[in-house]
Amino acid sequence: MTxxxxxxxxxxxxxxxxxxxxxxxxxxGLGLEIGAGYxxxxxxxAPRPQAGVSKDALVKEYERxxxxxxxxxxxxxxxxxxxETEHVQQMSNNPSWGAEIAHVQKSILEEYHExxxxxxxxxxxxxxxxxxxxxxxxxxxxxxxxxxxxxxxxSQGADFLSIESMGGKEVFDYxxxxxxxxxxxxxxxxxxxxxxxxxxxxxxxxxxxxGRVAAGDTDCAQANTAMFIAGGLxxxxxxxxxxxxxxCIAAARSLAAYESGATGPGKDCGYxxxxxxxxxxxxxxxxxxxxxxxxxDVMGNLTMQCCDMWSNESVExxxxxGGTTVQVWVESLAYDCSLMNTALKTGNEKVLxxxxxxxxxxxxxxxxxxxxxxxxxxxxAIAKNGNDTYLRSKAAAxxxxxxxxxxxKSGKLSLTKFELNALAAVQKDLAALPxxxxxxxxxxMTKYKAEIPVFKTENYVL
Amino acid sequence: MLDFKxxxxxxxxxxxxxxxxxxxxxxxxAEQLYPKDKLLKAVAVAIYDGEEDDVIDALDALLDAGKxxxxxxxxxxxxxxxxxxxxxDEGIIFLPNVMMSADAMxxxxxYCKSKTKEIPQSKGTVICHVAEGDVHDIGKNxxxxxxxxxxxxxxxxxxxxxxxxxxxxxxxxxxxMVTGTALMTTTMYAFKEVNDKMVExxxxxPFACGGGAVNQEFVESYSLxxxxxxxxxxxxxxxxxxxxxxxxxxxxxxxHFH
Numbered sequence: 001m002t003x004x005x006x007x008x009x010x011x012x013x014x015x016x017x018x019x020x021x022x023x024x025x026x027x028x029g030l031g032l033e034i035g036a037g038y039x040x041x042x043x044x045x046a047p048r049p050q051a052g053v054s055k056d057a058l059v060k061e062y063e064r065x066x067x068x069x070x071x072x073x074x075x076x077x078x079x080x081x082x083x084e085t086e087h088v089q090q091m092s093n094n095p096s097w098g099a100e101i102a103h104v105q106k107s108i109l110e111e112y113h114e115x116x117x118x119x120x121x122x123x124x125x126x127x128x129x130x131x132x133x134x135x136x137x138x139x140x141x142x143x144x145x146x147x148x149x150x151x152x153x154x155s156q157g158a159d160f161l162s163i164e165s166m167g168g169k170e171v172f173d174y175x176x177x178x179x180x181x182x183x184x185x186x187x188x189x190x191x192x193x194x195x196x197x198x199x200x201x202x203x204x205x206x207x208x209x210x211g212r213v214a215a216g217d218t219d220c221a222q223a224n225t226a227m228f229i230a231g232g233l234x235x236x237x238x239x240x241x242x243x244x245x246x247x248c249i250a251a252a253r254s255l256a257a258y259e260s261g262a263t264g265p266g267k268d269c270g271y272x273x274x275x276x277x278x279x280x281x282x283x284x285x286x287x288x289x290x291x292x293x294x295x296x297d298v299m300g301n302l303t304m305q306c307c308d309m310w311s312n313e314s315v316e317x318x319x320x321x322g323g324t325t326v327q328v329w330v331e332s333l334a335y336d337c338s339l340m341n342t343a344l345k346t347g348n349e350k351v352l353x354x355x356x357x358x359x360x361x362x363x364x365x366x367x368x369x370x371x372x373x374x375x376x377x378x379x380x381a382i383a384k385n386g387n388d389t390y391l392r393s394k395a396a397a398x399x400x401x402x403x404x405x406x407x408x409k410s411g412k413l414s415l416t417k418f419e420l421n422a423l424a425a426v427q428k429d430l431a432a433l434p435x436x437x438x439x440x441x442x443x444x445m446t447k448y449k450a451e452i453p454v455f456k457t458e459n460y461v462l
Numbered sequence: 463m464l465d466f467k468x469x470x471x472x473x474x475x476x477x478x479x480x481x482x483x484x485x486x487x488x489x490x491x492a493e494q495l496y497p498k499d500k501l502l503k504a505v506a507v508a509i510y511d512g513e514e515d516d517v518i519d520a521l522d523a524l525l526d527a528g529k530x531x532x533x534x535x536x537x538x539x540x541x542x543x544x545x546x547x548x549x550x551d552e553g554i555i556f557l558p559n560v561m562m563s564a565d566a567m568x569x570x571x572x573y574c575k576s577k578t579k580e581i582p583q584s585k586g587t588v589i590c591h592v593a594e595g596d597v598h599d600i601g602k603n604x605x606x607x608x609x610x611x612x613x614x615x616x617x618x619x620x621x622x623x624x625x626x627x628x629x630x631x632x633x634x635x636x637x638x639m640v641t642g643t644a645l646m647t648t649t650m651y652a653f654k655e656v657n658d659k660m661v662e663x664x665x666x667x668p669f670a671c672g673g674g675a676v677n678q679e680f681v682e683s684y685s686l687x688x689x690x691x692x693x694x695x696x697x698x699x700x701x702x703x704x705x706x707x708x709x710x711x712x713x714x715x716x717x718h719f720h
Binding site for chain 2: 015046047048049050051052053088089090131133134173176177178179225229233234236237238239316351354355357358359360361362363364373410411412414415416417418
């Protein structure tokens with residue numbers, strides 16, 4: 001597989017982008033075409049803590065989860081669904097575990113597809129297990145086990161293959177809690193992108209070999225860490241302006257999956273996905289108001305604006321008044337999708353898209369920049385510098401800052417003094433960065449090798 | 463594209479952080495908390511600024527004035543860090559400021575230690591770890607840094623720590639508290655095993671747990687568990703234990719909010 005950089009936008013303008021429709025739809029699973037004019041619920045779940053004690057217990061847990069979810073889909077008349085199994089570590093470290101679970105789940109989906117005609121599919125998100133106890137170990141035997149997990153799961157029924165890859169996280173974790181934007185850019189934009197190219201060329205090969213779909217990645221390990229540390233409006237752990245700069249850099253990184261052979265659908269927790277969709281045209285999953293079971297964010301409606309699948313992020317499997325959690329949440333997702341699909345069929349999709357976007361547009365700087373019109377602008381900055389992973393990440397960060405400045409000047413986006421100061425500091429730091437990747441990499445290698453004991457440069461080929 | 467008039471936005475959402483922001487700048491607030499002594503203040507200012515070289519320069523000035531290096535830890539460095547912690551608790555500064563200040567203060571402690579053969583007395587020891595099977599350690603790193611900044615010795619066992627390693631280290635050093643962090647539901651189950659093995663060994667040590675999927679209900683399901691929602695609570699737990707003892711019920715009464 002080769003890496004083909006994006007240097008042009010898939011969409012001629014931001015207004016072309018809507019939910020349920022992608023420039024390049026993806027066929028997969030049992031009768032599904034994602035991004036082909038209808039939105040699809042994508043349910044995600046986690047086994048109960050005690051289910052991890054043995055392979056049998058874990059397989060049984062996922063069997064219950066799958067049966068419950070599919071039963072509810074039929075009971076409420078939903079036409080399509082994707083189930084996403086994010087591996088717990090046992091399933092990826094022992095590829096046969098994940099494979100058996102994929103087989104059991106897929107068998108249930110096939111029964112529902114045959115009996116009721118439900119369009120459905122199974123995403124398996126393999127755990128990024130490429131680490132030793134103290135260090136990332138991105139290349140070598142752990143990588144081999146991970147790729148084996150991909151292949152076995154794909155062979156046994158997983159339709160869509162994903163991962164939340166971790167490259168660059170050791171530098172990012174150090175940098176983000178020190179307001180070190182160069183480190184954030186290096187961790188996400190340079191190291192993360194490089195690792196994704198390595199990982200995704202291999203995943204794409206496996207998908208081709210097994211007839212499955214190399215779906216997509218997310219910068220969960222980094223940009224979501226920033227978002228979670230930033231927290232709600234009153235939390236005091238990280239400026240939300242800094243978090244959205246990290247997010248925009250993450251778009252330049254997550255794009256690398258599609259440059260390395262993936263085709264979508266992108267992963268739900270990649271809040272950078274609207275930017276990625278604008279550049280690549282691949283279908284994306286997103287999460288927001290229906291992922292409050294997993295975490296809070298400050299853009300619960302807005303993230304739905306251009307999604308092709310709509311997710312709940314994750315919920316622990318247990319009972320609720322309305323059924324088991326997977327039944328409760330898949331129902332919520334399905335009704336949200338029903339509304340989007342009604343808008344699509346009646347020609348009101350742009351109205352609904354704008355209502356979703358506008359309801360959160362000024363709630364927080366993160367939502368402001370991710371609003372589809374602004375996200376498109378960040379995408380343009382990335383595509384314009386598409387051939388240089390450093391420069392495109394830097395351009396994404398700079399454009400993010402410009403958009404925030406404009407929002408403040410319009411009088412509609414209100415920032416705290418703290419956020420304004422943090423934004424000014426980021427702009428100053430970005431302005432001081434080198435204009436050449438080689439110089440930036442040299443500087444960062446020297447600095448972070450000295451400051452971060454767990455940073456092992458042999459993990460990366462830059 | 464739809465948009466609001468500026469005056470309509472407040473009917474849809476409220477930026478409470480903007481509305482409630484304190485008028486005093488962080489620098490002004492810090493100024494009110496610094497020690498009065500000029501030389502001690504210089505240490506505090508350097509810590510607040512997160513400038514490691516300035517901390518060393520300020521310590522040198524105190525050493526030149528005849529101060530005992532070990533006493534400087536308690537009399538200059540920890541009070542300087544306390545200014546930062548107080549500003550963080552009041553919501554005037556954010557976590558990255560605290561982390562950079564902690565780095566600077568710890569550099570200062572190492573410097574003071576290098577100037578004497580005596581061993582400083584810490585407030586107490588806390589063992590930190592990430593659950594077995596879990597490698598997500600940013601939360602643990604923040605917890606460890608904030609505990610150190612508060613004057614505790616931290617034994618950082620790292621991530622993906624086997625249950626038996628946590629228990630044997632706890633048995634060996636009898637810490638004020640053990641902390642455990644986990645991101646995933648399946649890995650946090652290791653906390654129960656740590657708890658049960660500590661109980662078996664008669665180690666009645668508060669076990670502060672938090673992170674990603676961890677919740678209060680789960681932590682209360684094992685006898686030594688105390689749930690921490692924020693990393694900054696760890697130092698509060700440890701200080702509470704030093705002052706009031708290691709009674710788990712009392713800790714839960716004080717710190718469990720749900």
